[in-house]
Amino acid sequence: MAAAGSGARAGHENWSSRSAFILAAVGSAVGLGNMWRFPAEAGENGGGAFVLFYIFCVLLIGLPVLLSEVLIGRHGQANAPESVRRVARDSKASEGWSVLASMGVFAAFLILSFYCVVGGWVIYYIGVFASDLFQTGLTGGAFEGRAAEDIEGLLPSLFGNGGLMVGLNLGFLAVTMFFVSRGVSSGIEWVAVYLMPLFFLLFLGITIYGAFTGNFNEAVAYLFTFDFSKLTGEVMLAAVGQAFFSLSLGVAGMMTYGAYANRETNLGETSGIIASADTGVALLAGLAIFPIVFAAGLSASIGPGLMFQSLPIAFQAMPFGSLIGLAFFIMVFFAALTSSVSLLEAPTAWVFEKFKLARPVATIIVGTGAAVLGALSGWFWGAPVPGVASLALFEGQDLFNVLDGVTAKLFMPIGAILTCIFVGWIADARLIDKENGLDGVLHQTWRALVRYVCPIVLAVILVVGLTG
DSSP states (O other): OOOTTTTTTTTTOOOSHHHHHHHHHHHHHSSHHHIIIHHHHHHHHHHHHHHHHHHIIIIIIIIIHHHHHHHHHHHHHHHHHHHHHHHHHTTTGGGGGGGHHHHHHHHHHHHHHHHHHHHHHHHHHHHHHHHHHHHHSSSSOOSTTTOOOHHHHHHHHHTOEEEEEEEHHHHHHHHHHHHTHHIIIIIHHHIIIIHHHHHHHHHHHHHHHHHHHSSSHHHHHHHHHHOOGGOOOHHHHHHHHHHHHHTTTTHHHOOOOOOOTTTTHHHHHHHHHHHHHHHHHHHHHHHHHHHHHTTOOOOOOTTTTTIIIIIHHHHTTTTTHHHHHHHHHHHHHHHHHHHHHHHHHHHHHHHHHHTTHHHHHHHHHHHHHHHHHHHHHHHHTTTTTTTTTGGGTTHHHHHHHHHHHIIIIIIHHHHHHHHHHHHHHHOOEEEHHHOOOOHHHHHHHHHIIIIIIIHHHHHHHHHHHHOO
């Protein structure tokens, strides 16, 4: 166990250093939302207009909510619901406000169950590219002699194999459980300190590869030419949602990680670094993927299939395609793992602190529940959920998409709105001022955003998500 920092509660684990906290929090935020969802969203929503508004939303909404969640955790030094209770108690407010964190913990559990399904897809493509590299060697393109339709059909064929989907999901979840069961310093921090630098090294290498072998100029123009005629209401809402979800807000993860931060850590400065790194990774993901896609003459607006279907086709025509494809999906695996660890840690911390269980036992309990839901999602892929799927919001959807919809459209926005109201209006202002690490204009701006702007914008996201 890492030494507790100044002001830490007895017996409570802490990050060994500020840099470890930053790497872990960046790892929590940087995941499939950056590598898979951001390029897909940018491609579907007009490129540069979406990107500009996305950056604006990170500053306007993402960063204020991120700081709010982290400071709650650091003050409480406990699992997310208990941290909210301690802030409420010290503010002489109702401890019932802990429901906002309880919703986040439950949302993290649900997201983990289907997130590991996608993690299984990543493992599948690692195997596909590793096999292809063994057959074709280092220098050639990927999948030599195979038709584009055959490569594009790899993912649908996986969807049709329920047993393989379940096995890959359980494999990814087992790796996640292993690290969480080892605790903060020996497990979660190890993942952050060692895998995140490897992730960034691979990421930089693939971006440079795309710049020299792909159509880098077209990608830059696509991402950073701000055609304001494309900035429609739909594009703006997509950018707000991406900024919010990319930072892993509303799922109690940042509260949980904030609880392991010592009192010397400046939360305002640290939150800024986390948000900047997360945004930078999202932009680099576009610069890594789009040059390769454009060089192959493929469309950027294919949506979620961009990474798992278009990109493998694009690697076919690229030098060292099999090798780069393998490196790319290993990189995505690292990003996915650091985020899944955060998703599992939030409910695990609650279980082992609430019921006084050993951490490995709590990990197994939470992981088993997620494994059951994930297995059902994989096995019954594409099959509408009886009863639930008859509701207008989830009409015809399978369990994977129902879980995704419930968390993204309901639990996460409501939890974030309640967090803003709690921090901005309910918690003792002197307590908050002491924790946030801001002063002067920055402090006043942050407080105005949390009290007025963020709740209103998040409420719009909630309404649109439920009615759109």
